[in-house]
Amino acid sequence: MEKPRHKKKLGGYPATGVVISITLALLVIGVFGVLILYSKELEEQVRLNIRMQVYLKSNLTETQRLQIENKLLSQEYVNKEGGRGVEYVSKDEAAKKFIAETGEDFIKFIGDNPLHDAYMVSIDRNFHSLPEMEKIKGDIQKMNGVFQVFYVEALIDSVNSNVTKIGLILLGLISVLLLTVVLLINNTLRIALFSQRFLIRSMQLVGARKWFILRPFLLRAAGYGLLAGLMSAAMLWSLSNYAQSKIADLSILHNGTQFMALLGALLVIGMIVAVLSTFFSIRRYLRMSLDELY
Template structure:
């Protein structure tokens, strides 16, 4: 029975593709978490309100003047051309206070001491403690404004926690990338072991290193692309499953950024496949004949 000829650059692919797919999926999943956590924080920031308390006894013209002075500011969030500034009467504020505290102060005081107010949602760029203090000082200079209140230190706490989340995910992604490279190098090196004599035979007949490497690098690129495509498909499948299981998750989706993430996973797979194959192959190209045994 004739022996089956070995084809240059051919070796078992399943183990390499499986290992690289798993690693690329974890990296892509980290990227997806970063994207959605950033979107979530953006939504939280845009829904936190600054309360502009009005002086008591203002007539409708004075109240309107205060409103116009607020909406003209650059820090006010606008959605579809509509400034996100809402009037909140003192009666509405009293109902909210009673609902939150379960205490009816009107039975004790006999009067409503609260103020009419405007609740202002801010642009995300202004969500910093220093900028919030400037906004407070700026608005309190307006006639008819009694006081401006907001949750102090909340912005810094959210920003610090967000930085920690990004740092943890980035560290995990870097660790995974290092593990991928080490794992792929060892896996491909073992796979190339079966072709070490074929590589040496090509060197003996005068084949250049570039000629020998070409089919192997091509195969590595194909393996990386296949792994990247499978990993991208798993990420999309996981995302779609989560969308059907978690209510409101659709608000965090940014499909343009997701497409860049998936493309990045596929390209990263191809690059890792080529780089790992090149590095593992270089070892056999430099190896002495005695070491092949």
């Protein structure tokens, strides 16, 4: 007895291989996206710790000290986010911290605390160039009651140069990666749709309009792209949680809002690339002659 033949359905093609291929491609994009988010967050953490150390003259009154603090807070170059714009550190606090870190009680040896009261001034990222930092240093140095101003010049230069290099490298890598992923998804769908080429021609021959033929393919492609996006987002979520459980410091770099935006982007990218690849593949078959289809 002859086995019944499986009828091809318009818009239908093997789903498993297509969804798995798109999922893996999106997962690669997601992992790379997480690395970019972590690198940007690391840069932000480093920049938040770029401070100008303002040492005060000895024997200032409380009123004089507060006048300096208010003047510093009024400057546009002070980063006031998170309440860390201007942080006061007394000479006694500085001495305790030094003794705790080194284990050497220099006060007993010297007989006095030679340190100065100080303000740690957080500088806005827009003023992190060396010329701007030097100008800020000079302006603060001119304030009445200021003994000395200090910042780590090598750190500023290193951060600025490395951020530029890393930014260019990441831009180049993500461009190549996106192009590779788009080509991979496009080729996967073209291979999957190859089996539908004669069915497409049959629909043309009976007078079906182009959009009538395209619609089921595009709807199925959007569904496959969405499913692949959900699967890749779930896998990326699991990988991120696992990595944070193993490496405690990663939680500091994890930005929940940006991470959720990345997961949403995977859904959108999966749907858009799948639909566009399907559209161009089907349109190509619609334009082929019968000889070319063979």
